[in-house]
Amino acid sequence: MTVNTQPTAERPDPRAYGLPVVRQSEIPAELRSLVSRVHDLIDAVANTEADTETLAEAARTVEGLTAGLNVARRQIGTMVKRDEDLPEEAAEFGTITNIVAGDTNPAAPPLTLHRTPEGLRGEVTLNTVYQGPPGLVHGGWIAAMLDQALGSASSIEVHPGLTARLEVNYRNPTPLFTPLEITSRVDRVDGRKVHVSGEIRAHGKVTAEGTALMILIKG
Numbered sequence: 014m015t016v017n018t019q020p021t022a023e024r025p026d027p028r029a030y031g032l033p034v035v036r037q038s039e040i041p042a043e044l045r046s047l048v049s050r051v052h053d054l055i056d057a058v059a060n061t062e063a064d065t066e067t068l069a070e071a072a073r074t075v076e077g078l079t080a081g082l083n084v085a086r087r088q089i090g091t092m093v094k095r096d097e098d099l100p101e102e103a104a105e106f107g108t109i110t111n112i113v114a115g116d117t118n119p120a121a122p123p124l125t126l127h128r129t130p131e132g133l134r135g136e137v138t139l140n141t142v143y144q145g146p147p148g149l150v151h152g153g154w155i156a157a158m159l160d161q162a163l164g165s166a167s168s169i170e171v172h173p174g175l176t177a178r179l180e181v182n183y184r185n186p187t188p189l190f191t192p193l194e195i196t197s198r199v200d201r202v203d204g205r206k207v208h209v210s211g212e213i214r215a216h217g218k219v220t221a222e223g224t225a226l227m228i229l230i231k232g
């Protein structure tokens with residue numbers, strides 16, 4: 014059962030918690046481009062068999078780049094405001110460096126979830142950076158992606174919350190380099206307790222199922 018496909022009107026404003034907010038459209042194209050290139054760099058570093066001279070030069074270059082970028086850092090907990098077509102009071106917020114779905118996190122896959130009549134749906138294809146068993150996605154990452162999809166279902170359909178309990182059933186191996194479909198929904202709301210569920214599918218077959226209890230943020 015989907016409780017409500019429309020966002021709740023009143024949402025907690027991160028600014029009330031002392032957290033800065035960046036509009037998604039304010040993230041410079043240059044930063045998005047850098048994030049994408051570093052995402053590819055992580056994969057290249059994880060898999061390279063280049064000669065030691067090339068490795069040493071790359072390390073020096075990256076060290077210099079890191080120092081250059083660290084001259085100006087965001088405040089921890091900076092949030093990004095999404096769905097800017099929604100009215101201000103119905104806006105959806107996410108943490109900008111969220112490890113699963115953060116706009117500016119090059120280590121994030123990233124997973125983007127969209128509303129559907131049934132709940133939320135997203136697609137993601139993972140490379141060897143997310144590898145656990147050979148050729149397969151790490152189980153911890155499967156849990157992380159389900160946690161994000163289930164938390165987002167609560168956040169978008171009801172109200173943002175924190176995961177109090179998460180259960181994952183690994184039904185089939187989840188392959189790398191394969192489009193994965195991730196779906197989630199709200200099953201039941203009981204005061205501040207929101208029961209959510211979701212699945213990951215590869216080639217239409219369920220590889221993992223998750224259920225969780227989200228406790229809504231007060232205020």
Ligand SMILES: CCCCC/C=C\C/C=C\C/C=C\C/C=C\CCCC(=O)SCCNC(=O)CCNC(=O)[C@H](O)C(C)(C)COP(=O)(O)OP(=O)(O)OC[C@H]1O[C@@H](n2cnc3c(N)ncnc32)[C@H](O)[C@@H]1OP(=O)(O)O
Pocket residue numbers: 025026027030032106107108160161164165168173174175176177178204205206226228230
């Ligand atoms: C941090 C605030 C910033 C706000 C910024 C504004 C907007 C933000 C917008 C979005 C961002 C929000 C979320 C991000 C979305 C996705 C990220 C992925 C999800 C995560 O990565 S999230 C991290 C991992 N997560 C934790 O880090 C939680 C650690 N934990 C706690 O922080 C507390 O534990 C908490 C808050 C869960 C509850 O604490 P609490 O004091 O608020 O509530 P309380 O204990 O009174 O429970 C109320 C009722 O829930 C029942 N209940 C509680 N826990 C239960 C359990 N485990 N099993 C069964 N029932 C349970 C009680 O029995 C009672 O039930 P009853 O009312 O019937 O008596």
